[in-house]
Amino acid sequence: AGGAGKLSSSHDYPVRGRGGMGVAAMDKAMRGGPIVASFPVEMNDQIMLATSKGQSIRCPVAGISFRSRSAGGVKVFDTGKGEQVVSVALIAEREEDDAQDAEE
Numbered sequence: 001a002g003g004a005g006k007l008s009s010s011h012d013y014p015v016r017g018r019g020g021m022g023v024a025a026m027d028k029a030m031r032g033g034p035i036v037a038s039f040p041v042e043m044n045d046q047i048m049l050a051t052s053k054g055q056s057i058r059c060p061v062a063g064i065s066f067r068s069r070s071a072g073g074v075k076v077f078d079t080g081k082g083e084q085v086v087s088v089a090l091i092a093e094r095e096e097d098d099a100q101d102a103e104e
Contacts, residue, residue: 002033003049003085006073007066010040027072037088044093049077052084058091 006026013023025035041047041061050056057077065074077085 003075003077003079004073005047005064005076006071007041007061007064008069012069024070027070033084036085039090041090042093046091046093048089048091049085050087050089051077051079052086053080053082055080055083 004026013025016023025038043062045061046058047061048056048058059076064076067073079085
């Protein structure tokens with residue numbers, strides 16, 4: 001919730017059976033709070049982050065570093081004192097063919 005993020009491969013996250021203790025997704029020291037969102041993206045997509053004080057920012061996925069599963073992330077959004085990221089939304093890049101189909 002502190003504005004950190006990263007790209008990582010879904011293959012780095014092993015499937016755990018019943019009774020599994022979970023899988024570390026990010027270095028706890030870098031996180032600065034709970035993980036707010038996790039979803040698959042394409043490099044030409046963008047994300048929108050919103051904070052507890054109403055600030056928002058649109059960020060290209062290509063600007064976020066690729067890291068291993070357990071590594072810390074990079075600062076995506078510099079939150080102010082007492083401010084946390086509360087929501088993240090994916091803004092998927094539309095294909096040209098989809099745009100033409102919508103017009104017809």
